[in-house]
Amino acid sequence: MQAVIQATIEFVKQYWAPLVCSVAIVAILPLVAGYIVLVERKIMADMQARLGPMRVGPHGLLQPIADAVKLLIKEDIIPEEADKLVFWLAPVLSVAAALLAMAGLAIGPAFQIAKDINIGILFVVGISAMGIFGIVLGGWASNSHYSLIGALRSSAQLVSYETAAGMALVCGLLFAGSLNITSIVQAQYDQGIWFGLLAPVAFFTYLVASIAETNRAPFDLPEAESELVAGYMTEFSGFRWSLYFLAEYTNMIVVASVATTLFLGGWLRPFPRTTWLNFLDFLAPLAMIGVGVYCLVRTPKQPSRVQQIFMLAVAGLCFVVALVLVVPLVVPLFNRSLAAAVKPFHDGILGAFWFILKVSLYIYFFMWLRFTLPRYRFDQLMRLGWHFLIPLSIINVLVIGIAMIAGQYFNLTGWALLLTTVPASILALIVALFILASEQKSEPQKTSAAPDSYA
């Protein structure tokens, strides 16, 4: 007994920081996901000439909390004919996989729970792919036709697009030469260029595949609400449903973070080696101050006292955050001796800012697509995956590899590497399009016409 307690204390002493971080992630992520939903609804409303949620709190700012409370106190329904154990397990599996994947990610150089796993990105991708079991099992356990079709679509979709995404990641990893997340970002710092620019086709492939993997429009077939009611989630309600929802949005953050890490320079600011662009570091506090000032200016115009106080509070919060951001920037300017002491904070805070900014932009792009495009049909989705994206990503790996060897031969590094990789990417694109065209020619679309036996 004593030994166990001793061992526990030793464990906590050693790993207190990751433990605190993981508790923070489990506690904060649902809130973040809720607010991503709110932002999504607001952006959607803006694109659709309306206001979006306005009732709960000023400008609907408390809507996610109201939604969460509603979902938690809803009746918990398990269908009579469902496989109860699997029905219970499936959403938990889904959300556990998504949260576990977050552990491997690094939000800035300072915030990483599972520090320095040598197979970092492989761990994240592998664990997040486990989430599909939650969807398939949930669809199966519901004992409903809609759920079953949703689950089938989802598994087929994941199998098809995981291949393309994996191949796209390989391209980025070729440049990095490591699976460790810190090393990948460091490699981009050393090269002075984001890998997304060096391998644009790989980035594009990963972008499309990641939308398909997270079941977002225009690839949201597993839950296509106009066809399958809610797909695999049809029979889920209340808390179980919200777990699926949380998993979906966490997965979005995960794929956005993976793309940011590998293709968009992680927590590095744009052009990290160009010293005269150092002023970009001040962008973060300036943006926060800007938002704060805007809130302050708008305060007197708010219709009710509660809203005025709320706006003031938001403004105050912005100023506090700006202060936190600005201190590590300004202190070294006045007192050289403190520079070394402040440096970890400096890197950590600014790194987190750039990382979150890039992830947000990536997610914004997801949303933008969702409001613009109609939904693919299942066979079209499969054709796009197998006839275009997978050949494209495989060819791209080959030609990028050749381009790298050519680059080494001519001693090209950093931006100069573009000389070989850009023609290689174009070549890959042309070959893939050629394959697509030849396949379409040889195999006329069968899907539109009914097979004879059914006519």
Add this chain to the structure above:
Amino acid sequence: MANDTITDPGDKPKTLLGADELVLNMGPQHPSTHGVLRVKLKLDGERVIGSECMIGYLHRGVEKIAEHRSYQQFAPYVDRMDYVAAVSNGLGYCEAIEKLLMVEAPPRARVIRTILTELQRIASHLLWLGTHALDIGALTPLFYCFREREEILKIFEKYCGARLTTHAFRIGGLQYEAYDTLEKDVERFCKAFDSRTKDYEELLTQNRIWLGRTKGIGILKAEEAIAIGATGPVLRASGVKWDLRKAMPYAAYDQYKFEIPVGTTGDTYDRYLVRMEEMRQSRLICLQAIENIPSGPIMAKVGKVLKPPPGEVYHAIEAPKGELGYYVISDGTVQPYRVRIRPPSFVNLQAFDQMARGHLVADVVAIIGTLDIVLGEVDR
């Protein structure tokens, strides 16, 4: 309704993998069956190998009600059939009874009727476009469409106080004189609408995904369309140039110039194009009509109690969804002996099975959307 099994033509169908078929029940509670349509689908994987529409969930016996109401009392009931095109329903009914009474609405009333009916056609098509796009997964056009539809409903509200079930017309003409700024409102709407249609077209017409989802889906050949008696845009998209506004002009349509858009292949994309063009033509009719609204009375001389002479009449108009016919028999009393309504949605819905066979589940919702049915009208 009576037969609860899906009938197979010919041999027992074989599935691709030799497995059993999956019977999927779609509706009556389903997000994209546009009301309470119930479709029983027999699937091989996701491919439809048979289907059956089950209707009647919104049946209210409108035709029977007519036999126990006076002619005027029944007029508001017809608004509740195709509730997204109430003005058109009212026009058809009023004109049918006028034919029975052998009176004619005065010219001013006929022009105002035409304007409102064409606005209603635009509103109905806008609703169709929004929901059809939503079924195929495009979220945004719905809200753009509702923005424009709102303008039309505002004009209706200003005219007769109601927005949806308007009861805008009376037997013999109109009850309300056109309000002062009707022409201006209609003109303003028409001016803005031209550029607004470009918004939807930018989002959809050339969109590759939209083309993939609509081209070659739910093909209805001209002979098939004629054989089942399809009318309206469903018929015209198959290449048959048939529009009652030109073929048997009513209201004031003979005074205006407009084109009848027709399709070629009769697929979902053609029906989309035809309806988009119809909206533009309706806009042109409205613009022509407001230029010259004749002055004069708005009500023909009809008695307070309507007692048409014994006889029967069939009158059909081109409603937004197709030929809307009223067959009315009078026995000389104050109540009709029989009113039979020919709803376009009901007839067009017959095409569903042959359109859906061989397509995927995702196409089924596209096909339901492209038929533009309103269950209030199908079930009556």
